Amino acid sequence: MSDTADKVKKIVVEHLGVEESKVTTEASFIDDLGADSLDTVELVMAFEEAFGVEIPDDAAEKITTVKDAIDYIEKQKSA
């Protein structure tokens, strides 16, 4: 697993207060991890802070799973 994936999962565990085993790559923040819409806004802000990237609102709306977050951040970092 990439460093990015590890870090994303760690942030999700901390912010949503869920068990690490539940934070699979495919997990949806809202459907699988008990987040609400405000939680997801805060999660995206945490990703921005941790990875030093800017995630505009229209992109943030499309980040609904752990995988979405990892892919977006990897793409930004390699850009």
Place this chain on the structure above:
Amino acid sequence: MGIACPLGLGVENVWKRMLAGESGLAAIQNFDTSALPAKIAGQVPLGTRAEGKLDINEWIPVKDQKKMDRFIQLALVAATEAVEDSGWNPGEDREEDRCRTGVMIGSGIGGLPTIYEASTLIAQGRTRRISPFFIPSALINLASGHVSIKYGFKGPNHAVVTACATGVHALGDAARLIALNDADVMVAGGAEAAVAEIGMAGFCASRALSTAFNDDPTKGSRPWDRDRDGFVMGEGAGVLVLEELEHAKARGAKIYAEVIGYGMSGDAYHITAPTEDGDGAFRAMRAALKSASLEPSQIQYVNAHGTSTPMGDDLELQAVERLWGDAAKHLAMSSTKSAIGHLLGAAGAVEGIFSILAIRDGVAPPTLNLENPSRESPIDRVAKQAQERPIETVLSNSFGFGGTNASIIFRKAA
């Protein structure tokens, strides 16, 4: 009933310490007070629930703590204790009972520290870093909101904001909602957590806080004493479960006391100072007595607003003397703020709890540090030591900035 205050958590624990003459005031340790003239406060002690102290992780999941300012956290602690004590917690299968249960927990200032943090981000040019939980964390009515969400109470959801009179207004208004048949049960009270640099600085600027006892914190709050020089800020929450009497009897509830009177008034005078004749306090108390159909002589104990400010204490005392007349010599009146400081919007709620316990146990809690009264009075102000007295009916006062006054009367349950 539930309480979180500078003497700790748990109604029985706090009451026992109060009657023993203990103080919850101390030097502020958790932030730098070097720029503040007032350096002491009453803060909820840290430790486990079993010790009668606060470990917030025992009460609220870590991931939810960031969604609420400390005043909301303290409200949840006190509300949880109160609901547990009341035995009233209808489950999902009792929708009608839930719809007949409301919440009215107010605060004087609300999420001031949270607002400060968000402002700081803006000042640093980091506006986009403001949390999506900023607004719901700071809003005063979110104390009521969180309590209703936790327990599924779907009745009236309301919040009082009348500065330091908030607690009494919340209890009185909630009792009236029950009397008006808007609810059978109301979870009511106040919460405050302004012991932060921004709150301290604000009250220092208005010259309201004691500054002469920084080296001897437990002496700082000294209502009616000639050496008093301002109030000592406290934090905490008090929550009571109010219930329609027949409803409570029908389910065999533990009934501590009855709310039998409530009175309010406005000064129409000054933003922070009371009128020079204490007329607002006088009229609030008189209105409460009238609503209870009582004569002053039928009250045995008054829990005073008594904040330890040079002006306010004696004005309240004079107003009580004027209203009670000859009956004043039989009256006991004390200020429990001498032990825990001034809890602002939570004050009237925690003092309501102390008033009720005074009835239950037939004991008037002490006014600590009352060494040399600045004014003689026929009223026994219960200096330094608790007094066992026959107490059946109690009046409790709270007055707030803006010239808002409220009095509430409790009577021993029949």
